[in-house]
Amino acid sequence: MRLIDVQDLKKHYSSGMINKQYTRAVDGVSFFIDKGETLGLVGESGCGKTTVGRLLLRLIEPTSGKIVFDGVDITGLGRKEMRKMRPRMQMIFQDPESSLNPKMRIGESIAEPFRLGLHGRMGKAEIKERVLELVDIVGLNPEHVNRFPYQLSGGQNQRVVLARILAINPEFIVADEPTASLDVSVQAQILRLIMDLKKDFGLTMLFISHDQEVVRHMSDRIAMMDRGKIKRIESAKRA
Amino acid sequence: MLLLDIIHLKTQFPTQDGMVKAVDTVDLQIAEGERIGLIGETGCGKTVLGMSIVRLLQPSTTIEGRILYRGRDILQLDEEEMRRLRGKEISMILQNPTTSLNPVLKIGDQIAEAIQLHQKLGKREAKSKAVEMLESVNIPDAQRRADQYPHELSGGMKERVMIAMGLACDPSFIVADEPTKGLDAKTKMQIVDLLREATAHKSLLIITHDLGVAEAICDRIAVMYAGELLEDASSRLILEEPIHPYMQGFINSLPSKGLMPIPGTSPSLIAPPHGCRFHPRCSRAMKICERRHPEMVEVERGHYVRCLLCA
Numbered sequence: 001m002r003l004i005d006v007q008d009l010k011k012h013y014s015s016g017m018i019n020k021q022y023t024r025a026v027d028g029v030s031f032f033i034d035k036g037e038t039l040g041l042v043g044e045s046g047c048g049k050t051t052v053g054r055l056l057l058r059l060i061e062p063t064s065g066k067i068v069f070d071g072v073d074i075t076g077l078g079r080k081e082m083r084k085m086r087p088r089m090q091m092i093f094q095d096p097e098s099s100l101n102p103k104m105r106i107g108e109s110i111a112e113p114f115r116l117g118l119h120g121r122m123g124k125a126e127i128k129e130r131v132l133e134l135v136d137i138v139g140l141n142p143e144h145v146n147r148f149p150y151q152l153s154g155g156q157n158q159r160v161v162l163a164r165i166l167a168i169n170p171e172f173i174v175a176d177e178p179t180a181s182l183d184v185s186v187q188a189q190i191l192r193l194i195m196d197l198k199k200d201f202g203l204t205m206l207f208i209s210h211d212q213e214v215v216r217h218m219s220d221r222i223a224m225m226d227r228g229k230i231k232r233i234e235s236a237k238r239a
Numbered sequence: 240m241l242l243l244d245i246i247h248l249k250t251q252f253p254t255q256d257g258m259v260k261a262v263d264t265v266d267l268q269i270a271e272g273e274r275i276g277l278i279g280e281t282g283c284g285k286t287v288l289g290m291s292i293v294r295l296l297q298p299s300t301t302i303e304g305r306i307l308y309r310g311r312d313i314l315q316l317d318e319e320e321m322r323r324l325r326g327k328e329i330s331m332i333l334q335n336p337t338t339s340l341n342p343v344l345k346i347g348d349q350i351a352e353a354i355q356l357h358q359k360l361g362k363r364e365a366k367s368k369a370v371e372m373l374e375s376v377n378i379p380d381a382q383r384r385a386d387q388y389p390h391e392l393s394g395g396m397k398e399r400v401m402i403a404m405g406l407a408c409d410p411s412f413i414v415a416d417e418p419t420k421g422l423d424a425k426t427k428m429q430i431v432d433l434l435r436e437a438t439a440h441k442s443l444l445i446i447t448h449d450l451g452v453a454e455a456i457c458d459r460i461a462v463m464y465a466g467e468l469l470e471d472a473s474s475r476l477i478l479e480e481p482i483h484p485y486m487q488g489f490i491n492s493l494p495s496k497g498l499m500p501i502p503g504t505s506p507s508l509i510a511p512p513h514g515c516r517f518h519p520r521c522s523r524a525m526k527i528c529e530r531r532h533p534e535m536v537e538v539e540r541g542h543y544v545r546c547l548l549c550a
């Protein structure tokens with residue numbers, strides 16, 4: 001069953017006041033992702049991968065094209081309807097620092113989805129317990145909970161982002177270079193965690209990475225992108 | 240000749256849960272013209288070590304020990320002397336482009352500013368030098384890109400802007416923190432070549448999770464764990480014949496080796512494990528490892544290891 005269906009998606013940027021310049025960041029891409037499937041997305045720096053990811057979650061508005069999520073055309077949804085959709089689809093950003101609130105302690109950031117009642121009403125003690133559980137799952141230490149993002153290393157912040165997403169528990173994740181700031185051992189740990197989520201909960205994913213081996217490990221199919229277009233999509237087994 | 244001599248460096252941060260010992264008694268020498276890689280688990284103290292050298296840490300940090308740069312202790316310099324040293328002699332390519340680049344300044348102007356801080360150049364000359372720098376890091380259409388703001392660039396382009404800024408004033412010693420993260424294979428190789436060329440007669444401390452990059456650039460690699468150095472040897476020995484159990488586990492967690500993570504989690508840096516800091520996770524731990532803290536020993540010429548199996 002299809003979870004994501006993208007048709008002729010475009011995103012063009014213009015810059016410059018007098019001499020207008022256009023960047024065709026995404027220039028007519030079409031693809032689908034089945035429920036429980038991982039689609040890898042690869043291509044040279046600047047070819048439009050992150051832009052595709054942000055479009056899928058409607059973090060930016062497309063110039064044209066259509067995105068169907070679980071049977072609903074989300075390009076036509078209003079702000080309020082989109083807000084209801086949000087918890088079902090999440091993005092792990094390329095740079096963790098920009099997706100964490102710098103004024104919020106790590107523990108608060110991870111607890112936020114629980115506090116907002118995303119999974120029903122929860123008491124303080126229960127939330128605290130859940131947060132510590134997630135901290136442990138992503139390989140952080142309880143001593144990190146009371147700190148702010150600037151007090152953690154790059155890789156530690158990346159794991160905070162992951163813990164927060166686990167707290168939200170979405171059906172679809174865009175993972176944009178999720179392990180670029182991790183060492184190889186922690187990378188292995190996190191990739192295994194993501195594979196377990198896929199196996200146990202049927203998580204669907206768009207997995208963006210420059211690491212050939214990692215993409216092959218994680219994906220069912222791999223899409224190759226070049227200058228705003230998808231050149232081909234093939235099975236990860238032979239890619 | 241020694242360029243940098245780090246002696247008993249200890250960098251700590253106060254937090255509400257206690258003192259974080261991010262760098263705990265590190266000794267490291269870098270010779271003129273030497274290129275050293277610093278690798279290790281996320282959160283083990285690599286960035287803090289680099290930031291201690293350029294002294295870009297917040298004021299509440301406590302730093303002990305000595306960092307001799309051409310014989311002068313960096314830690315004793317006043318702010319003005321430090322500013323002159325930074326950029327002109329020592330420059331740092333920071334780990335996080337998004338928080339390090341100024342969001343409201345065009346990238347060409349940011350690089351030009353960095354150039355003008357240390358070279359007497361007019362505005363126009365600095366700007367055209369900035370465009371050259373962007374070309375040298377393989378940013379296509381550099382002239383146009385120079386007029387864009389950071390948010391208009393892709394992740395890998397911002398990374399390369401950081402590198403261009405770090406190289407802009409032609410320093411003699413560069414600390415590069417994860418300069419190739421998030422770059423595709425082709426761009427990465429170009430950057431590796433560029434870094435190799437740009438540091439041909441200079442010294443470099445490159446912090447990286449990419450063992451291929453470390454191998455391609457570095458003469459020597461130092462491995463860090465929980466604030467300490469554990470192993471230090473030529474790149475070839477570290478990658479092909481590592482001795483420390485941590486480093487052996489590290490190599491086995493590569494995707495090509497089967498993606499087997501080292502069991503257990505990173506230790507606390509507020510209350511690190513007694514004895515050998517790696518003992519709770521070490522498959523070869525002995526009783527004594529829980530009590531005795533191993534010293535760094537030279538096991539063969541130029542190959543240093545901190546493990547009781549070698550003592």
Ligand SMILES: Nc1ncnc2c1ncn2[C@@H]1O[C@H](COP(=O)(O)OP(=O)(O)OP(=O)(O)O)[C@@H](O)[C@H]1O
Nearest residue numbers: 013025045046047048049050051391392393394395
């Ligand atoms: N807000 C923006 N304004 C103008 N141009 C933009 C904007 N965002 C992205 N671009 C441009 O769109 C193109 C694609 O960028 P994108 O970030 O999607 O690349 P990417 O494939 O993720 O690259 P990388 O691997 O380096 O992260 C680039 O040329 C970039 O400069």
Ligand SMILES: Nc1ncnc2c1ncn2[C@@H]1O[C@H](COP(=O)(O)OP(=O)(O)OP(=O)(O)O)[C@@H](O)[C@H]1O
Nearest residue numbers: 151152153154155252261281282283284285286287
């Ligand atoms: N300002 C701070 N206050 C308290 N602790 C800090 C602060 N900055 C860093 N730390 C802690 O110091 C340790 C070392 O951090 P550092 O950024 O040097 O790690 P790193 O080795 O560079 O990791 P990565 O590979 O993830 O970038 C980490 O455990 C981090 O949590």
Ligand code: SF4
Nearest residue numbers: 515518521528546547
């Ligand atoms: S000292 Fe003991 S615990 Fe530490 S690495 Fe060596 S064998 Fe393992």
Ligand SMILES: [Mg+2]
Nearest residue numbers: 050094393394
């Ligand atoms: Mg990107």
Ligand SMILES: [Mg+2]
Nearest residue numbers: 153154286334
């Ligand atoms: Mg770091």
